[in-house]
Amino acid sequence: MKSWHRYAITLVGGLAVGLGAAWALTGGGLGDGAIKNGPWTTSLGYGTKATDPLTRAMVARSGLLALPAKETVYWMARTDAAGAPLDGDCRYSLSGTPLNARWWSVTVYDDKGYLVANPAGVWSVNGANVALDAKGEWRVTISPDKPEDAAWLPGTRGRPFQLTLRMYNPGEAFRAEPTQAVLPRLVREGC
Numbered sequence: 003m004k005s006w007h008r009y010a011i012t013l014v015g016g017l018a019v020g021l022g023a024a025w026a027l028t029g030g031g032l033g034d035g036a037i038k039n040g041p042w043t044t045s046l047g048y049g050t051k052a053t054d055p056l057t058r059a060m061v062a063r064s065g066l067l068a069l070p071a072k073e074t075v076y077w078m079a080r081t082d083a084a085g086a087p088l089d090g091d092c093r094y095s096l097s098g099t100p101l102n103a104r105w106w107s108v109t110v111y112d113d114k115g116y117l118v119a120n121p122a123g124v125w126s127v128n129g130a131n132v133a134l135d136a137k138g139e140w141r142v143t144i145s146p147d148k149p150e151d152a153a154w155l156p157g158t159r160g161r162p163f164q165l166t167l168r169m170y171n172p173g174e175a176f177r178a179e180p181t182q183a184v185l186p187r188l189v190r191e192g193c
Contacts, residue, residue: 037180037181038181039077039180039181039182039183039185040083040185040187040188041079041080041081041082041083041085041188042077042078042079042167042185043077043078043079044075044076044077044078044180073170073171074168074169074170074171074172075103075168075169075172075176075177075180076166076167076168077166077167077168077169077185078164078165078166078167079164079165079167079188080113080164082094082188082189082190083187083188083189083190084189084190086190087162088162088163088164088165088188089157089162089163089193090146090157090158090159090160090161090162090163091146091157091159091160091193092145092157092190092191092192092193093143093144093145093147093157093190093191093192093193094143094144094145094157094188094189094190094191095141095142095143095144095187095188095189095191096108096141096142096143096144096155096165096186096187096188097139097140097141097142097186097187097189098139098140098184098185098186098187099138099139099140099184100129100134100138100140101129101169101172101176101183101184101185101186102169102172102173102175102176102183102184103129103169103170103171103172103173103176104170104171105128105129105130105170105171106128106129106167106168106169106170107126107127107128107129107167107168108126108127108128108142108155108165108166108167108168108186109125109126109165109166109168110125110126110144110155110156110157110163110164110165111163111164111165111166112158112161112162112163112164113161113162113163113164115164118158118161118163120156120158121156122148122154122156124154124155124156125155126155127142127153127155131153132153133153140153141153142154142155143155144156144157144165145157146158146159165188167185167186
């Protein structure tokens, strides 16, 4: 074999290994943020110059177009409160009090971070479209079957999912101690 063949094979092999490793490292999504609060994780570095290159690549690959934390904080949950992966066959209760933000929303994505088609055409709830009960709390059911008397986010049978909580213009108290913030509870009620 000629020496230029060996160089070409080595170059192509090195590029393939390097690109494969980069793809694998950035494919984990944003669920491995530095800040953890119950099942929710985030990083206050999304959308800033201070973010490390790996996190920037993960944000770019996820298509997030992240804003800095003083404008928006993005929380991700891939598990319920007990640590079990979110399962589209199961029923969950997502509940809480109004969040310390100007506006907030929770969106359901598949395990790769994409919206999943569902017959209801519903992917998200937000602070403006969930009703508060007498105690000042809201509740949403996440399940493949629509409940009769509750706000609902559809799960898709046979498919794992993840949730993204977006908090727009979070309050100063929240930004000072995000690990102590009161975030929505995510409890599996049955499968």
